[in-house]
Amino acid sequence: MSCLLGIKTHTALSMIVEVGDFERFEKAPKFASFLGLVPSEDSSDTRVNRYSITKAGNSHLRKLLVEVAQSYTRGNVGHKSVALKQRQKGNPPEVIAYADKANERLRRRFYKMTLNKGVSRDVAATAIARELACFIWGMMTEAGKVSVRGKAMAKKFVRYKEGSDLYSIGMTKFQALAKEAGAVYKIDGMALVNCKVFEKFLETFREF
Known part of the structure; x- marks a missing residue:
């Protein structure tokens, strides 16, 4: 959590101690x-009016996040101290x-x-605090971790050769090609590997 801008040890510990299990919140908006x-x-049948924040929650953590949000009101986008x-x-x-993206x-x-x-x-800082809470939820829950791992995996590349030419291909595309080649297939939802086909398929690929 301290990878996020403005969150140091005290704030991170306060969040963990007072929230406890982040998984009890099904979605990020519920945590916010x-x-x-x-x-x-x-709201009525014909209109929806939204006003200021409810303030109907943990006031200590809310104040901490609004204070943390002040860190986003200055400095250059992308700068890391x-x-x-x-x-x-x-x-x-x-x-x-994940933290850099949020910052x-x-x-x-x-x-x-x-x-x-x-x-x-003030209004903008409060909006930033709300979205920051959602990012924290994503970082601290299994659902968020799966999402982070998935995005990180999508950025990996596989390098392969065709003759003397060297190419790069995204990991997701690589997995799709392996499936098309019959190296990986599914039966009743279970992933199975044809070892002989897969070994031959991998001869031209090298992950880096």
């Missing part, structure tokens, strides 16, 4: 609702990539809201 960071609503790099050091690459998106969104749309800084 638990923190009282979702807008209140007055020495302190942030140090906090990220030693974490899995996919977690760092860039939230900082860019804040500038877009305040500079392009004329939204006040």
